[in-house]
Amino acid sequence: MIRLTLEQARELAQDILRSNGFSEPHVQAVTATVLAGERDGCASHGLYRLLGCVSSLKAGKVAADAEPEVIDQAPSIVRVDARGGFSQLAFQAGLPVLLAKARDSGIAALAINRCVHFSALWVEIEALTDAGLVALACTPSHAWVAPAGGTQPVFGTNPIAFGWPRSGRHPFIFDFATSAIARGDIELHRRAGQPIPLGWGIDAQGQPSTDAAAVLNGAMLTFGGHKGSALAAMVELIAGPLIGDLTSAESLAFDAGSRSSPYHGELIIALDPRRFLGEDADRHLGRAETLFASIQGQGARLPSQRRYEARGRSAGQGVQIPQALYDDLRALIVAG
Amino acid sequence: MIRLTLEQARELAQDILRSNGFSEPHVQAVTATVLAGERDGCASHGLYRLLGCVSSLKAGKVAADAEPEVIDQAPSIVRVDARGGFSQLAFQAGLPVLLAKARDSGIAALAINRCVHFSALWVEIEALTDAGLVALACTPSHAWVAPAGGTQPVFGTNPIAFGWPRSGRHPFIFDFATSAIARGDIELHRRAGQPIPLGWGIDAQGQPSTDAAAVLNGAMLTFGGHKGSALAAMVELIAGPLIGDLTSAESLAFDAGSRSSPYHGELIIALDPRRFLGEDADRHLGRAETLFASIQGQGARLPSQRRYEARGRSAGQGVQIPQALYDDLRALIVAG
Numbered sequence: 001m002i003r004l005t006l007e008q009a010r011e012l013a014q015d016i017l018r019s020n021g022f023s024e025p026h027v028q029a030v031t032a033t034v035l036a037g038e039r040d041g042c043a044s045h046g047l048y049r050l051l052g053c054v055s056s057l058k059a060g061k062v063a064a065d066a067e068p069e070v071i072d073q074a075p076s077i078v079r080v081d082a083r084g085g086f087s088q089l090a091f092q093a094g095l096p097v098l099l100a101k102a103r104d105s106g107i108a109a110l111a112i113n114r115c116v117h118f119s120a121l122w123v124e125i126e127a128l129t130d131a132g133l134v135a136l137a138c139t140p141s142h143a144w145v146a147p148a149g150g151t152q153p154v155f156g157t158n159p160i161a162f163g164w165p166r167s168g169r170h171p172f173i174f175d176f177a178t179s180a181i182a183r184g185d186i187e188l189h190r191r192a193g194q195p196i197p198l199g200w201g202i203d204a205q206g207q208p209s210t211d212a213a214a215v216l217n218g219a220m221l222t223f224g225g226h227k228g229s230a231l232a233a234m235v236e237l238i239a240g241p242l243i244g245d246l247t248s249a250e251s252l253a254f255d256a257g258s259r260s261s262p263y264h265g266e267l268i269i270a271l272d273p274r275r276f277l278g279e280d281a282d283r284h285l286g287r288a289e290t291l292f293a294s295i296q297g298q299g300a301r302l303p304s305q306r307r308y309e310a311r312g313r314s315a316g317q318g319v320q321i322p323q324a325l326y327d328d329l330r331a332l333i334v335a336g
Numbered sequence: 337m338i339r340l341t342l343e344q345a346r347e348l349a350q351d352i353l354r355s356n357g358f359s360e361p362h363v364q365a366v367t368a369t370v371l372a373g374e375r376d377g378c379a380s381h382g383l384y385r386l387l388g389c390v391s392s393l394k395a396g397k398v399a400a401d402a403e404p405e406v407i408d409q410a411p412s413i414v415r416v417d418a419r420g421g422f423s424q425l426a427f428q429a430g431l432p433v434l435l436a437k438a439r440d441s442g443i444a445a446l447a448i449n450r451c452v453h454f455s456a457l458w459v460e461i462e463a464l465t466d467a468g469l470v471a472l473a474c475t476p477s478h479a480w481v482a483p484a485g486g487t488q489p490v491f492g493t494n495p496i497a498f499g500w501p502r503s504g505r506h507p508f509i510f511d512f513a514t515s516a517i518a519r520g521d522i523e524l525h526r527r528a529g530q531p532i533p534l535g536w537g538i539d540a541q542g543q544p545s546t547d548a549a550a551v552l553n554g555a556m557l558t559f560g561g562h563k564g565s566a567l568a569a570m571v572e573l574i575a576g577p578l579i580g581d582l583t584s585a586e587s588l589a590f591d592a593g594s595r596s597s598p599y600h601g602e603l604i605i606a607l608d609p610r611r612f613l614g615e616d617a618d619r620h621l622g623r624a625e626t627l628f629a630s631i632q633g634q635g636a637r638l639p640s641q642r643r644y645e646a647r648g649r650s651a652g653q654g655v656q657i658p659q660a661l662y663d664d665l666r667a668l669i670v671a672g
Contacts, residue, residue, distance in 0.1 A: 076444070152634045244620050
């Protein structure tokens with residue numbers, strides 16, 4: 001393992017993105033996301049993702065200098081056309097309009113279209129909770145997951161994320177795939193030659209399987225049986241056709257085997273507690289604290305607790321990544 | 337079993353509610369809900385619920401003649417104070433305002449406060465999909481469910497429902513508890529002296545149990561492990577403190593052992609595809625049909641499919657209820 005200060009990690013990310021030709025706004029936006037992932041101990045959404053950023057660019061699947069277009073769609077809807085660039089800059093472009101609309105209307109939606117997406121959703125959720133808003137976000141991915149009772153992939157891993165602002169504390173945030181497990185975990189088992197637990201997926205004949213390779217060629221399953229499957233369908237619908245963007249099946253077809261990040265849309269909904277509650281907001285938000293205390297008081301964890309602990313450690317000690325990953329990342333830097 | 341035409345079932349419900357002193361608007365609103373449940377083969381949300389309506393009234397836990405107050409809270413928020421009455425009339429009172437706000441703003445929220453709630457959420461979701469809107473609804477209940485990793489009840493069964501309008505077809509709707517199973521199912525096992533599957537609940541010591549009585553005295557579990565638990569927490573927050581209403585723990589405390597329906601709030605979010613999509617709405621809604629076809633084409637079912645099949649049967653044949661339930665219901669009618 002090699003240790004980097006957060007500043008060193010930032011410079012590494014910037015050097016990679018800049019030298020490969022990403023415009024400065026994309027360099028800054030993508031760097032902030034992968035740095036947040038690394039800092040919070042989410043290695044799978046950390047610096048590692050820069051490998052995919054560069055390979056997506058080389059495959060012609062992402063626009064390095066796309067300038068997002070912000071469209072004031074309706075009193076409580078803002079749309080951002082990412083024009084084939086990574087999602088982060090599009091989110092940043094839409095954020096001030098979303099905040100203004102949510103504070104004015106009480107509830108508002110941000111639809112990001114035509115973006116290449118690899119970000120963890122909690123990064124975006126946290127931008128909204130930092131502004132005192134409640135937030136919900138979801139996005140399709142590539143069609144790898146079968147519906148409950150089915151045998152063929154239809155859904156993506158279709159994450160759902162939610163955030164609740166807390167005064168003087170880290171926000172309550174969860175962010176999970178509606179698939180039983182991340183696709184990357186199944187790939188790790190395949191490489192290691194290890195069986196996977198029953199319930200993660202089915203083979204190409206639709207039979208339950210513990211063979212990672214067979215499941216990667218078959219279909220993953222959702223978490224929570226028919227309930228998780230219903231949620232996965234909801235994500236397809238509201239972050240796909242509702243916002244005029246691709247379903248996971250359409251996104252996978254567009255990918256045409258390049259193994260790039262999904263190209264599609266994302267839906268973010270923001271709700272302003274002060275518009276719902278008026279002068280009583282502080283009192284009612286305090287009752288949410290009672291709920292959190294009743295969860296933690298019995299020894300259960302709040303979602304994101306591990307992330308915040310990692311964040312605290314990273315602030316003092318920086319981050320650690322495998323030497324091989326560091327070497328692979330350094331090799332991405334194009335000499336000027 | 338005894339067979340009733342839908343008209344006979346309606347008259348039975350009306351006679352019970354009217355003779356027990358419910359105001360005519362509540363008689364009509366509650367009858368419509370329990371009749372829809374019975375018609376769609378959801379016996380647990382059908383005529384059976386009238387037993388609870390009357391017992392809640394006798395326990396002083398519901399106002400028989402409450403007139404809901406509609407409050408125009410913000411450009412995209414309407415609140416309805418149910419004033420201690422059943423939720424159905426409050427929903428009806430808020431519905432036209434919610435529809436108007438969603439069509440104007442693109443997305444809008446209806447917060448129902450201080451209602452006594454026993455309705456299946458799909459009934460309300462369907463009112464929104466019938467109007468061409470996408471809808472999401474949730475409500476806490478009574479604190480019976482432990483958080484993942486915990487041992488004590490904090491959450492209610494906290495249902496989440498979603499609906500998507502379909503042109504010329506029944507809407508895509510799901511409506512499920514975030515608990516692993518309905519509390520009523522555990523009670524049925526207790527009465528029958530049958531063990532329950534592992535995963536439904538834990539005993540008072542926090543240990544996994546197959547003993548229905550022990551779980552009823554301990555805590556139920558959520559579906560889907562920590563993911564379902566996170567969703568249950570989200571429901572508590574957005575249909576509790578966010579709308580200035582009770583959490584499941586507060587609702588159970590208010591109930592004070594009377595075993596009445598929960599008294600609290602409900603949040604409904606409506607999104608207008610035509611505001612998101614403009615002229616392209618029909619084309620994109622057609623792409624959702626492709627998604628549904630890819631699910632049904634592999635032999636998987638859409639949620640609600642069984643309900644719609646029951647609805648078709650009931651239209652021709654009426655409904656069947658156990659003779660004992662029919663006798664219990666007839667006995668509720670107070671002679672004039």
